[in-house]
Amino acid sequence: MGRHSLPDQYGAGGSDPRRPGLRRRARRRTVVIATALVLTVAGGTAVAVRGGLLSFGSSCQDDPVRLTLAVSPDLAPALQTAAKQAREADLTSDGRCVAVTVSARESYEVADTLRAGKGPDAEVWVPDSELWLQRLTADGGTSAVSTVGHVASTPVGVAMVPAAAKSLGWPKKTYSWLELAGARLRDDSLRLGAADPARSASGLLALTQLSTAAAAGEGGDTQAAALMKALSQRVSDSDGQVLETLPRDSSGTELGNPKRNQALVVSEQAAHMYNSGTDSGSSLDFFYPQDGSPRLDYPYALLDQTGLTTDESRAAIRFMSYLGDARQRRLLERHGFRTSDDAAPPDALVTRAGGSSPQPYTAAGGPASAVAVQETLGVWTITVQSARITTVVDASASMAEPVPGTEQSRMDVTKASLLQALATFTSDDEIGLWDFSTELDGDKDYRVLVPTERLGDGNGEGAQRERLSTAFGSLEPVPNGGTGLYDTTLAAYRSATGSYAKGRFNALVVLTDGRNEDPGSIARADLIARLERLTNPERPVPLIMIAVGPDADREEADRIARATGGSGHEVTDPSQIHSVILKAIVGAASPGAPD
Incomplete structure (x- = not known):
């Protein structure tokens, strides 16, 4: 058999040394075959590794x-x-x-x-x-x-069904936020919806811009509250739900349905995605208010x-x-988002959202201040729900102390702030006023100046709003009067819980510039225990206690207020009282507020 066997050098894959050309071709063929085998094996191995069949060391996916x-x-x-x-x-x-x-x-x-x-x-x-x-x-x-x-941004504006937009001169005619909202008030047939500002950033940003503009005009805060009251009638829980209030077809059969909105406060991105999912006959046109579009900034x-x-x-x-x-x-x-606030948005994005020149779709409104947003949300809370609030004001002698940097006393600045707050309430709200010192009314440290009633009750000079304005303006410190805080707080809270108004935001606001100075009053521990017994989660009346000035005790105010589910606050300047009251109202009305 040996003589029939080929030599090793002539075996498979070998070459004949006597034939150089054949030897070179064989080497080339060997390289090609070997390369193909390597690539095949490597490719198969990669597939196997990705599929988890083979593993040569650890992959980054093994322990992400x-x-x-x-x-x-x-x-x-x-x-x-x-x-x-x-x-x-x-x-x-x-x-x-x-x-x-x-x-x-x-x-x-x-x-x-x-x-x-x-x-x-x-x-x-x-x-x-x-x-x-x-x-x-x-x-x-x-x-x-x-x-x-x-991550991204998108401006907030007003989207309308084409018929409503055309009636307002879109796209050539531009409007401010106040003018767009005013169109809703002038013509009840223009149904404008929005997401609840307490749950929607787009709703709150637009409302802040709107209320700021209204407050700067004639009528001030009262006009802003009236606008909010009108807008609150067509509010949805979320941005997604507000889009569902549009007519469901473009045939016109639902345009007259009073439950369907013709215009919405929404983001450009929301309009973009809505239009992307509909045919051109039922798409939205988009107004970019000329005084600037606030932006969602993710x-x-x-x-x-x-x-x-x-x-x-x-x-x-x-x-x-x-x-x-x-x-x-x-x-x-x-997906309808802008990726740069500095560059002009892509034309396709604006067009799909319903924008068209000369609408100012690059105009950005300045960011609203935290104070403006908080005040807007506070006014919204009391406007939508209607409020029953009794305000109790410290009239002790220390309220005559001057406010640093001004020529006014603590009481003077407090009165001005309370009058400012009064302007934010509507005629449906119930507001009352007490003041307190020590032995102000016989052996009582407090007195009721104006009972808590609807601001719209009465006519002329007898109207509740007028009575309160007069009473706020007449508040004066009591010479040599001390701070009868504990007995007053208990009496006012007992009255507020006893006259609870269902369906309203009920609260008691106590303003004091010092600690309790009535030696014959109940002890603080007893006060807190009694407040806790009066508190009923089914009939909530949060106590909002505001410590005014350097002599007040914020920690004590907070400790007392929290016994009712309320909160304590501190202001160094009485002019901040208006903002703090609104902020406290938002906190007390929020479902996520801590106990």
């Missing part, structure tokens, strides 16, 4: 950093797509893959959860507006939320109170950076 993002529902679909693309691209942070899960959560729901001291089961929160973070941190709230950037916030690890924090920031890539910016724009 997992993150959950609680994202505003309008932005969630875009970020869900971005998270999927990040996984497919093996996005890494410090060598580990970043596995992101996006959960759509209403911004107000997450804010309420955080405000109540609970976690939303997420490491990152992307609400639709910085407003929610401002409300969280106001008045010493949670600081365990840190913003590291903004902050990207780390929720530090969940105990973020260093890996989670770095991975969260890495994903935020990834959202700034060109591909992700295009993704956001396809």
Whole structure:
């Protein structure tokens, strides 16, 4: 058999040394075959590794950093797509893959959860507006939320069905916010809807711009309250729900339905997505108010109170950076968002949203101040629900002390602030006034100056609003009078709970510039115990106690007020009383307010 065997050098894959050309061709063939085999094996191995069939060392997907993002529902679909693309691209942070899960959560729901001291089961929160973070941190709230950037933005304006827009001269005629709202008041047939400003940033931003403009004009705060009252009649719980109030077809059969809105306060992105899902016959036209469109700015916030690890924090920031890539910016724009506040928006985005020249779709309104937003929300709360509030004012001798930097006394500035607050209430609200010192009325430290009744009751000089205006203006410090705080607070709270008005926001507001100075009054511990017994969760009457000036005790005010589910506040300048009352009302009316 040996002589029939080929020599090793002539075996398979070998070459004949006596034939150089054949030898070169064989070498080339060997290289080609070997290369093909390597590529085939490598390709198959890659497929097998991706499928989890083979593993040569660890993949970044074996031990990813997992993150959950609680994202505003309008932005969630875009970020869900971005998270999927990040996984497919093996996005890494410090060598580990970043596995992101996006959960759509209403911004107000997450804010309420955080405000109540609970976690939303997420490491990152992307609400639709910085407003929610401002409300969280106001008045010493949670600081365990840190913003590291903004994902996108979208302006807020007014979208209308074409028939309504045409009647107002769209697109050539432009309007201010006040003029657009005024069109609703002038003509009841123009039905304007909005999302509840207590639950919607777009609703609150628009309302703040509207109320600020109204307050600067003739009629001031009273006109702003009237506008709010009219708008409150067509409010929906959320931005998504307000879109459902539009006519469901373009045939005209529902345009006359009084339950259907013809115009909505919504974001450009909401109008863009609505128009993207409808035919041209039922699309919306979009007004960009000439005095500027406030913007939703989608902050990207780390929720530090969940105990973020260093890996989670770095991975969260890495994903935020990834959202700034060109591909992700295009993704956001396809979903109707703007990715730059400085550059003009893409024409396709504006057109799809219903915008058209000469509408000022690049005009941006300046950011509203935290104080303006808080005051607007306070007025909205008492306007929509109607209020029953008794105000109790300290008339002790110390109220004659001058306010630093002014020529006015504490009482003078307090009266001016209370008169300003009075202008924000409507004729349906019930307001009353007490004052107190020590032994002001016989052996009582307090007296009722104006009983708590509807501001619209009575006529002429006998009207409740006029009686209160006169009484506020007549408040004077009692010479040598002390601060009979405890007995007064108990008596006023007993009266407020005993006259509780169902369906209204009931509250007791006590303003004092000092500590209790009545040696014959009940003790503080006894006061708190009695207040707790009077408190009924089914008939809530929060006590809002405001400590005025350097001699007042904020801690004591807060301790007493919290016995009723209310809150204590401190102002160094009595002119701040108006803002603080509105802020306290918002806090007491919020479903997420802490106990």
